[in-house]
Amino acid sequence: xxxxxxxxxxxxxxxxxxxxxxxxxxxxxxxxxxxxxxxxxxxxxxxxxxxxxxxxxxxxxxxxxxxxxxxxxxxxxxxxxxxxxxxxxxxxxxxxxxxxxxxxxxxxxxxxxxxxxxxxxxxxxxxxxxxxxxxxxxxxxxxxxxxxxxxxxxxxxxxxxxxxxxxxxxxxxxxxxxxxxxxxxxxxxxxxxxxxxxxxxxxxxxxxxxxxxxxxxxxxxxxxxxx
Amino acid sequence: xxxxxxxxxxxxxxxxxxxxxxxxxxxxxxxxxxxxxxxxxxxxxxxxxxxxxxxxxxxxxxxxxxxxxxxxxxxxxxxxxxxxxxxxxxxxxxxxxxxxxxxxxxxxxxxxxxxxxxxxxxxxxxxxxxxxxxxxxxxxxxxxxxxxxxxxxxxxxxxxxxxxxxxxxxxxxxxxxxxxxxxxxxxxxxxxxxxxxxxxxxxxxxxxxxxxxxxxxxxxxxxxxxxxxxxxxxxxxxxxxxxxxxxxxxxxxxxxxxxxxxxxxxxxxxxxxxxxxxxxxxxxxxxxx
Numbered sequence: 001x002x003x004x005x006x007x008x009x010x011x012x013x014x015x016x017x018x019x020x021x022x023x024x025x026x027x028x029x030x031x032x033x034x035x036x037x038x039x040x041x042x043x044x045x046x047x048x049x050x051x052x053x054x055x056x057x058x059x060x061x062x063x064x065x066x067x068x069x070x071x072x073x074x075x076x077x078x079x080x081x082x083x084x085x086x087x088x089x090x091x092x093x094x095x096x097x098x099x100x101x102x103x104x105x106x107x108x109x110x111x112x113x114x115x116x117x118x119x120x121x122x123x124x125x126x127x128x129x130x131x132x133x134x135x136x137x138x139x140x141x142x143x144x145x146x147x148x149x150x151x152x153x154x155x156x157x158x159x160x161x162x163x164x165x166x167x168x169x170x171x172x173x174x175x176x177x178x179x180x181x182x183x184x185x186x187x188x189x190x191x192x193x194x195x196x197x198x199x200x201x202x203x204x205x206x207x208x209x210x211x212x213x214x215x216x217x218x219x220x221x222x223x224x225x226x227x
Numbered sequence: 228x229x230x231x232x233x234x235x236x237x238x239x240x241x242x243x244x245x246x247x248x249x250x251x252x253x254x255x256x257x258x259x260x261x262x263x264x265x266x267x268x269x270x271x272x273x274x275x276x277x278x279x280x281x282x283x284x285x286x287x288x289x290x291x292x293x294x295x296x297x298x299x300x301x302x303x304x305x306x307x308x309x310x311x312x313x314x315x316x317x318x319x320x321x322x323x324x325x326x327x328x329x330x331x332x333x334x335x336x337x338x339x340x341x342x343x344x345x346x347x348x349x350x351x352x353x354x355x356x357x358x359x360x361x362x363x364x365x366x367x368x369x370x371x372x373x374x375x376x377x378x379x380x381x382x383x384x385x386x387x388x389x390x391x392x393x394x395x396x397x398x399x400x401x402x403x404x405x406x407x408x409x410x411x412x413x414x415x416x417x418x419x420x421x422x423x424x425x426x427x428x429x430x431x432x433x434x435x436x437x438x439x440x441x442x443x444x445x446x447x448x449x450x451x452x453x454x455x456x457x458x459x460x461x462x463x464x465x466x467x468x469x470x471x472x473x474x475x476x477x478x479x480x481x482x483x484x485x486x487x488x489x490x491x492x493x494x495x496x497x498x499x500x501x502x503x504x505x506x507x508x509x510x511x512x513x514x515x516x
Contacts, residue, residue: 072438073437075432076432076435076436076437076438077435078435079433079434079435090429090433092426092427103430103434104430107431107434107440107441108436109440151434155434
């Protein structure tokens with residue numbers, strides 16, 4: 001589903017490379033943690049996956065799209081096949097939970113008559129059926145992140161990318177959101193989750209990719225990649 | 228489609244003050260353009276009135292046989308530039324002089340011989356009422372051997388030409404300048420809206436909305452603002468026009484307002500300005516998202 005081959009990324013005004021010679025493969029049905037300190041390259045890696053950045057060298061493939069050669073209109077097609085979740089939830093404050101989810105369907109051109117049923121299903125999936133009419137400010141952090149996940153899932157993407165989805169949450173909410181991501185993975189969706197919550201990573205016993213200064217230094221699937 | 232409209236009007240509602248402000252700014256830009264248009268329109272119609280008086284007069288020798296005059300009259304009427312020919316006999320000329328120049332009526336009374344020559348008064352078709360064509364017609368009239376002299380007010384016809392050209396050029400320049408100003412103003416107001424909705428645009432991009440889908444509501448917003456601005460500008464123009472008309476200038480000035488076509492043109496112009504402004508500012512923003 002996701003394959004990085006000798007990928008490097010340099011920013012025009014950056015001092016060093018943001019990514020250097022990164023190669024790995026994520027197959028169908030996998031759950032992968034992406035760990036490392038701030039600035040280690042986790043976000044760059046994710047941005048490459050959803051086409052927000054292009055590799056300076058090497059090849060990135062996600063759900064059959066070659067990111068390096070992606071045209072602008074193909075970016076929107078790629079993103080319809082991805083779910084993306086952020087630390088800051090990214091909800092629209094002036095819309096209810098249901099409207100936030102419906103928004104993702106509306107702007108990708110779904111017919112109005114199919115939208116309500118899919119929104120109800122997505123809300124049920126994240127356990128928020130009763131909060132569909134609540135505005136983001138009326139929801140807890142964990143609930144807001146669930147709405148964001150529901151929005152990411154409503155298009156039935158084969159891959160879900162999560163950038164520090166529990167970064168703003170307390171321990172209980174973190175466990176709840178992680179459990180939800182695990183359930184989603186069990187249902188067949190590939191999940192890539194960037195986090196620096198090492199307790200969570202250790203307890204979860206999932207495949208882990210560790211980044212350090214732009215390099216992939218550890219992949220639990222094939223042990224140490226390089227020193 | 229109605230999703231686009233809904234989003235556009237949602238944007239209007241959420242930024243009421245800003246939207247009102249931008250409509251007013253657009254209206255003022257269009258108002259100035261419209262005012263100039265009105266001035267140009269009235270200037271043109273005034274010039275047209277003057278141009279109608281462009282006339283070539285051929286004075287004929289006394290004692291020219293009537294038959295020759297009849298034939299010549301027919302020939303002149305057949306010139307492609309000529310709208311109408313009128314033969315004015317000596318007696319008619321004298322009658323007219325007595326009527327028009329009352330202060331000399333005593334002088335005319337004592338005349339034993341009529342000193343006024345008969346003449347052909349030649350009026351030109353509207354499209355030929357300029358110095359070049361009037362000159363050409365005058366030249367041809369001179370070639371009749373019974374024609375003594377031809378006059379067509381060469382100087383003022385030439386000045387009229389220059390005035391017309393100048394008015395056209397100034398109109399074009401000012402119209403262009405204000406169109407540019409309007410585009411910049413609309414661009415800035417839409418840009419503020421775009422920045423206010425940057426988060427929404429980012430989310431749209433992330434969930435896979437196409438650029439055109441993201442642009443849609445902004446384009447509608449820009450077009451509607453341009454349209455409303457145009458209506459407001461027309462109302463302002465009408466107010467100024469009515470104000471002028473209510474003034475007594477001593478002489479009656481035949482003022483004109485825009486016709487239906489010109490009103491539509493101004494509105495379409497407003498809509499186009501709005502669209503261009505939105506397209507530019509959203510396009511610039513999308514490049515970075």
